[in-house]
Amino acid sequence: MVGKTSLVKAANRKLEGMGIKAIYVNLWGVRGTHGLLNALAQGLNQERSILQKIRSIAERIEGVSIGAEGVSISLSRRPMTTMWDLLAAIGKQAGDCVIELDEVQELSVISWHLLKLLANIFNTYPNIVFIFTGSMFGLMKTLLEPKSTSPLYGRSPARLYLQPFTREKAAEFLRKGFQEYREPIREAEVNEAVEKLDGIPGWLTLYGNNAAVRKMPHDKALQETIMEGTKIVKDELEHFLEGRDRTLYITTLKVTAISARWKEIKNAIETRKGSSVNDATIQNIIENLKAAMLINEHEGVYTIKDPMLKTLLLTSQIT
Numbered sequence: 001m002v003g004k005t006s007l008v009k010a011a012n013r014k015l016e017g018m019g020i021k022a023i024y025v026n027l028w029g030v031r032g033t034h035g036l037l038n039a040l041a042q043g044l045n046q047e048r049s050i051l052q053k054i055r056s057i058a059e060r061i062e063g064v065s066i067g068a069e070g071v072s073i074s075l076s077r078r079p080m081t082t083m084w085d086l087l088a089a090i091g092k093q094a095g096d097c098v099i100e101l102d103e104v105q106e107l108s109v110i111s112w113h114l115l116k117l118l119a120n121i122f123n124t125y126p127n128i129v130f131i132f133t134g135s136m137f138g139l140m141k142t143l144l145e146p147k148s149t150s151p152l153y154g155r156s157p158a159r160l161y162l163q164p165f166t167r168e169k170a171a172e173f174l175r176k177g178f179q180e181y182r183e184p185i186r187e188a189e190v191n192e193a194v195e196k197l198d199g200i201p202g203w204l205t206l207y208g209n210n211a212a213v214r215k216m217p218h219d220k221a222l223q224e225t226i227m228e229g230t231k232i233v234k235d236e237l238e239h240f241l242e243g244r245d246r247t248l249y250i251t252t253l254k255v256t257a258i259s260a261r262w263k264e265i266k267n268a269i270e271t272r273k274g275s276s277v278n279d280a281t282i283q284n285i286i287e288n289l290k291a292a293m294l295i296n297e298h299e300g301v302y303t304i305k306d307p308m309l310k311t312l313l314l315t316s317q318i319t
């Protein structure tokens with residue numbers, strides 16, 4: 001909720017002004033190559049001018065058909081080949097364009113295929129530029145820090161770290177919003193909102209919408225924001241926990257929500273498990289949580305920054 005998708009979409013308007021087309025691909029919840037193909041098709045259907053340019057080639061690709069509703073993908077025997085053919089059509093016919101893979105970590109299961117595909121495209125069609133967004137774990141890390149065995153070795157992308165607003169910026173953001181809606185600005189309320197929501201643009205926007213647009217009284221607006229926010233965070237956390245050892249992760253998150261050192265995390269886990277757990281396992285959990293940006297470390301102390309995640313964990317809404 002820090003504004004990744006918004007930034008990409010805002011950049012698109014500027015690109016448009018420069019005559020560069022962008023295909024936005026939302027990968028949230030996508031699994032495997034067919035999912036990727038369908039997501040790309042959806043992105044193409046939003047950018048008809050590119051679709052128009054590649055139409056004559058794309059129509060002949062196995063597994064791809066183009067009708068009145070745009071591109072659709074049928075189950076093909078070799079989805080990765082279909083993917084390559086489709087991207088090659090874009091590379092040949094669409095001119096300079098940008099393909100945006102939002103939440104790229106979702107493609108972890110097919111990361112090797114994806115890396116090979118990207119390396120081929122980088123070599124063959126330099127007119128296609130990729131933007132990846134996601135949390136700094138798994139595939140995103142592999143993309144940003146290619147090892148010598150990676151097809152992308154020597155081609156690490158430029159990075160952009162998106163940080164929450166500072167407290168001052170957050171307060172300014174809320175004041176501006178109230179001003180735009182001609183609502184009175186009450187400093188104490190602005191301060192309390194920033195205090196409770198931190199500088200996360202997504203939470204500030206939810207609050208601002210409740211207070212200035214839906215005209216809720218401050219307390220109710222804040223309460224609603226926290227309810228809605230914890231729900232969103234809960235869904236995302238559940239998604240992160242899929243296929244991981246739930247007990248170990250939740251236990252770690254719960255102690256870090258209060259703030260904990262390494263030893264305290266280990267103790268909490270062992271108490272919960274009722275048996276000893278080796279250091280490497282603990283380290284691995286901590287590294288994954290850090291990379292997913294769920295926890296932070298400062299001088300050996302682990303904490304949780306996101307106020308919604310903290311509330312979720314400390315009020316036992318998740319077990």
Ligand SMILES: Nc1ncnc2c1ncn2[C@@H]1O[C@H](COP(=O)(O)OP(=O)(O)OP(=O)(O)O)[C@@H](O)[C@H]1O
Nearest residue numbers: 001002003004005006007103200201202203205206
């Ligand atoms: N720079 C900004 N100024 C004002 N509002 C913003 C800004 N960035 C994001 N927002 C608002 O914050 C909300 C969350 O932003 P967005 O969905 O882009 O975040 P995200 O990082 O993609 O979130 P997620 O982690 O859910 O994918 C949106 O409602 C958006 O309008």
Ligand SMILES: [Mg+2]
Nearest residue numbers: 004005006102
């Ligand atoms: Mg997003």
